[in-house]
Structure formats: C-alpha cells, structure tokens
Amino acid sequence: MRRILVVGGGYAGFYTAWKLEKKLRRDEAEIVVIDPRPYMTYQPFLPEVAAGSIEARHAAIPLRSHLKRTRLIHASVTRIHHASKTVTVLPKDGEPFELGYDIVVVTAGAVTRTFPIPGVIENAIGMKHVEEAVAIRDRLLDAFDRAAVLPPGPDRSRLLTVAFVGGGFSGVEGFGETLSLATALLKSYPELTFADLSFHLIEARNRILPEVTDEPGRWVVRALERRGAHIHLDAQLVSAEGGHLVLSTGQEFDAHTIVWTAGNGANPVVANHTDLPVTARGSVMVRADLRVGTPEAVVPDAWAAGDDAAVPDLASPIEGAITVPNAQHAVRQAKRLAKNIVATLHGEQPKDYVHHSLGVVATLGLGTGIFQWRGIVITGFLAWVMHRGYHVLAIPTWERKVRVLLIWASAVFFGQDIVSLLSVQHPRRAFAGETGDLEVADREVADRERVGSF
Structure with a gap:
C-alpha cells in the first residue's frame, strides 16, 4: 500500500490529509502527517486571541480529533531526501530516525522572519502561534495590574507602552485588537487614563496593509490615529535592547510589550535541507498543477502547497506571478492538491490550480474593520461583521464554528474576560x-x- 507523507500539519497539510481521507479507500494509501504541534493553528483568529475575544484553544484544531485515518507523528522533519524517498524525523524524545514514503507532500509552511537587530530576540514576541497570542494578552493585562499601583511617571508609561513591528495583515490586525482591548480595560482601572496608553506601529515602508490599495491603506492609518495610535511609516527598528526602542527616524521610547510581525521567512528545512528544487527565496518550485518541478520537467511523486511553495498564480494578469502566501490560497491549494493526488493514483491527469481572490478583509479592533474586493471598499462596523462572518465560516469543522460563536455571544452579554493567567x-x-x-x-x-x- 502506498504511503503518502505530508510534511507539516498547518493549513495546507491539514486540509490535504483531511480531503485525502475522504477521497481514498482505506486500502488505497496510508496517510502520514508529521508536525511538531498536535494541532493546526487558525492564524486569522490570533489577533482576537490576543484581545481575549476568542479562547486560545478554539483557534487550534486538534489533528487527532479530525484526522481519523491518518497516522500522526508529532516530531520535526529535519531533512527531505527525495532521491531515496526518505525524510529524517527528529522526535522530542528519542533518537532521530529515517521514514520512507512513496509520495511526499511538502506543506511545512513559513517561519517568522527576523533580522539581526539588537534586543529583538531577547525582548520581542512573535504572533504566529497560539501561545504567542496568549502571552501578548496576558502580558498586557498584567501590565495594567502593575501600572495601576504606580504613580504617574516613566515606570507606569513603560508598562502601558506597546509596540508592533510590521504593518502587514497580522501586524495591523493584532495592533488594532490589542489597542481595542487596552482602551476597553480603562473602564475597570479608574487609576489609569487614556493618556497613559501608548501604542506604536512601526513599518519600514511608506504604507501599511500592502494587500489593499493606497487610499484604503491611508484610511486605516487615519482610523488608528483617531484612536490614539502612533503610526511610524518609513521607519526601521534599529535597536530594542532592554526594551528601549530606537527607530531609524531618530525617535526613541521604552516599551514593555514588543510584538514582531515583520513578515515570514523561508522554512530552513525546505530552503537548505532537501534535494527538491527550490527558488532563490527558499520556496519549493511548483508547477501550476502543484507537482514539484518546472513547466518543462516534473519531479515524480512530489507535491507542495502553502506558504513554502512557489505556486504560479494563473489568475494574475502579471506573467510569472506567484500566489500570495495566505490562508485563502493555502486552503484551496490543499483541496486541489488532494484531488490531483487522487487523480494520478487513478490514472487521470491533474488539473491546474486557479483561484480568483475573494477580496481581503481585516479587523482593526472590536466593531471596526476594512474590506476590499477590486474597486469595492467597505469600512467600519459592516466590514468588521464581514470579517467575523467570513472567518467563522472558514475555520474548519462545525465543532469549532459553534464554540467560537458561543464565545462571541457570551461577550455581548458579559463583556471580555480580563483575567490574566x-x-x-x-x-x-x-x-x-x-x-x-x-x-x-x-x-x-x-x-x-x-x-x-x-
């Protein structure tokens, strides 16, 4: 029986295995997923986890609860050697071992991209995983408790200063949600005022949210600034040693909470530890049908999708364009990939992946958001409702949809839970x-x- 090995249990890996289970008979193939985490993180909900609008465990999809016919190995893949059709597996306990396969699906995902800036590794938190979003929320709530007993001054100001580095989707959404949480917390802390809060968003480019066009991007900046935010454009972080931030513009300030959301980098396993063809950026070279290879040559029995795959964007008018590494593409690529694997196993030809964007939608905090599809732009409360509606439909399994809806419903009557753990x-x-x-x-x-x- 063939062994289909899926490297990575994120969006693309989870959906690929999930769909393969539904489309293949038990005797057709053994499906194996290797990932160091026992769950798939629904990353669009991480900003709401950071704001306490969603329970952390509800933004995670347990693999064992939903992949009933898949063999799950909770470990890291340190090398993919396709010439011998083996991967090197490193478990948390025990010695590394080799595992063979007949078909490999590379969906290892990207990793947080950092730069050699003094103090970043020591003082910043990422926002790519559930535990990071929880830490941001708890750190902010703890800062309020500590600041409330201090007199006005630099110590109180430092505790209530938050800095997000990176103005992409995760940075802007996380920034807007935590700003919304901090503003709401003031009702429960009469010792503190709005003037005590200091929220900074730092972006190296001259605009934020590159996924939307210029005018909607400027609207987001104005909307955040009206809520008291400090937006630093064309500004790079030079140092964060000791929690003291120095910007390339010459501005300096102390921050108790520093969140790094300055983009994704190549997965080192894919970029450096495989004999599969990769691009200069460290992504797997993928054909339009999601098989690994070039338009001229296919690498047999190798497939890839998601953030670590350079998938041609056939819906783009730009020749040679690659699909944007986001959840919208990863999920749909995984579904097409599963269908294509099944097709090849049954002697049929795989089909190309083509997806026309459904638009972009982002939350900027409780009750406000932005949506854009081509020339249509919606802002404010309606866009926020659209954001919640889209993602509650997009998160996999009805069990998770119901849990998230119940949490949102309870918040309407009882407000957000402000207990720091x-x-x-x-x-x-x-x-x-x-x-x-x-x-x-x-x-x-x-x-x-x-x-x-x-």
Whole structure:
C-alpha cells in the first residue's frame, strides 16, 4: 500500500490529509502527517486571541480529533531526501530516525522572519502561534495590574507602552485588537487614563496593509490615529535592547510589550535541507498543477502547497506571478492538491490550480474593520461583521464554528474576560517559593521581565 507523507500539519497539510481521507479507500494509501504541534493553528483568529475575544484553544484544531485515518507523528522533519524517498524525523524524545514514503507532500509552511537587530530576540514576541497570542494578552493585562499601583511617571508609561513591528495583515490586525482591548480595560482601572496608553506601529515602508490599495491603506492609518495610535511609516527598528526602542527616524521610547510581525521567512528545512528544487527565496518550485518541478520537467511523486511553495498564480494578469502566501490560497491549494493526488493514483491527469481572490478583509479592533474586493471598499462596523462572518465560516469543522460563536455571544452579554493567567507560564514559581527553594523562585521571577521567555 502506498504511503503518502505530508510534511507539516498547518493549513495546507491539514486540509490535504483531511480531503485525502475522504477521497481514498482505506486500502488505497496510508496517510502520514508529521508536525511538531498536535494541532493546526487558525492564524486569522490570533489577533482576537490576543484581545481575549476568542479562547486560545478554539483557534487550534486538534489533528487527532479530525484526522481519523491518518497516522500522526508529532516530531520535526529535519531533512527531505527525495532521491531515496526518505525524510529524517527528529522526535522530542528519542533518537532521530529515517521514514520512507512513496509520495511526499511538502506543506511545512513559513517561519517568522527576523533580522539581526539588537534586543529583538531577547525582548520581542512573535504572533504566529497560539501561545504567542496568549502571552501578548496576558502580558498586557498584567501590565495594567502593575501600572495601576504606580504613580504617574516613566515606570507606569513603560508598562502601558506597546509596540508592533510590521504593518502587514497580522501586524495591523493584532495592533488594532490589542489597542481595542487596552482602551476597553480603562473602564475597570479608574487609576489609569487614556493618556497613559501608548501604542506604536512601526513599518519600514511608506504604507501599511500592502494587500489593499493606497487610499484604503491611508484610511486605516487615519482610523488608528483617531484612536490614539502612533503610526511610524518609513521607519526601521534599529535597536530594542532592554526594551528601549530606537527607530531609524531618530525617535526613541521604552516599551514593555514588543510584538514582531515583520513578515515570514523561508522554512530552513525546505530552503537548505532537501534535494527538491527550490527558488532563490527558499520556496519549493511548483508547477501550476502543484507537482514539484518546472513547466518543462516534473519531479515524480512530489507535491507542495502553502506558504513554502512557489505556486504560479494563473489568475494574475502579471506573467510569472506567484500566489500570495495566505490562508485563502493555502486552503484551496490543499483541496486541489488532494484531488490531483487522487487523480494520478487513478490514472487521470491533474488539473491546474486557479483561484480568483475573494477580496481581503481585516479587523482593526472590536466593531471596526476594512474590506476590499477590486474597486469595492467597505469600512467600519459592516466590514468588521464581514470579517467575523467570513472567518467563522472558514475555520474548519462545525465543532469549532459553534464554540467560537458561543464565545462571541457570551461577550455581548458579559463583556471580555480580563483575567490574566501570566502565572501559568511559570507554573513552578509558587511551588518553589512555598517549598523554600528561593533560588528557583528568584530565577523564575527574573524571567518575568524577559519577554523572550514567553
């Protein structure tokens, strides 16, 4: 029986395996998914997780609950050697081992792209995974608790200063949602005022949200600035040492919470540890039918989709265009990829992937958003409703859709939950202190000031 090995359990990997289960008989192929995480993260909901509008676990789709016929291996793939049709698997426990396959599907996804800026690795939090979104929320809530007992001054200001680096979709949505949460929190903290808050969005280009056209992008800037945000365009982060941010424009300020959302980088396994053909950017070279290879030559039994694949965009008027690495493409590529694998197994020809964009929609915080499809632009409350409606339909499985809707419904009547669970990130602190292990307790308390530990 053939073994179809899926490297990566994100959007593309999860949907590929899910659809293969539905389209193949049990005796046709063994499906294997390898991913270090036991769940698929629905990344468009991470800004709402950071704002407390959605429970963290509801933005994660457990693989074992939905992939009933798939063999799941929770480990990392460190090398793909297609010449021998093997991958090197590194589990969290035990020794690395080789696993063979008949067909490989590379959906490893991209990784957070960073630059050698002093202090970033030590002090910033990403926003690509659920635990990072939770840490941002808990850190903000904890900062409010600590700032409320301090007199006005630099210590209070630092605690209530938040900086997002990167003005793409995840950065703008995360920034807008956390700004909305911070503004709402003021009702519960009479000791603090709106003037105590300081939110900064730093973008190296001269505009934010490159996925929309110029005028809607300018509207987003104006909308955020009306809510008290500081938008730094044409500004690069030069240093973040000790939480002190220095910008290329000469501006400097201290920030307790620094969130890095400055784009994605090539997955190192795909870019450096495979004999499959890759582009100069480190993405797998893919044909329009999602088989690995070039228009002239196919690499047999190798497929790829998602953020780590350079998929030709046949719907674009620009010759040679590559599909944008987003969820809209990853999900649809996975569905086409599964159909194409089944077709080839049945002796049929695969079809090309073609998808015309459904438009872009973004949340800018509770009750406001922006939507654009070609020349149609919708802003404000209606766009925010469209954002929620689209994503509750897009998140896989009815179970997750219902859970998310129930959380939103409860917030209408009871508001957002403002309990910080920052302490769960250091579960031994209380135990170590109570048992007299002060060295351990002191070390974990010191970790509290290191954002990188989250």
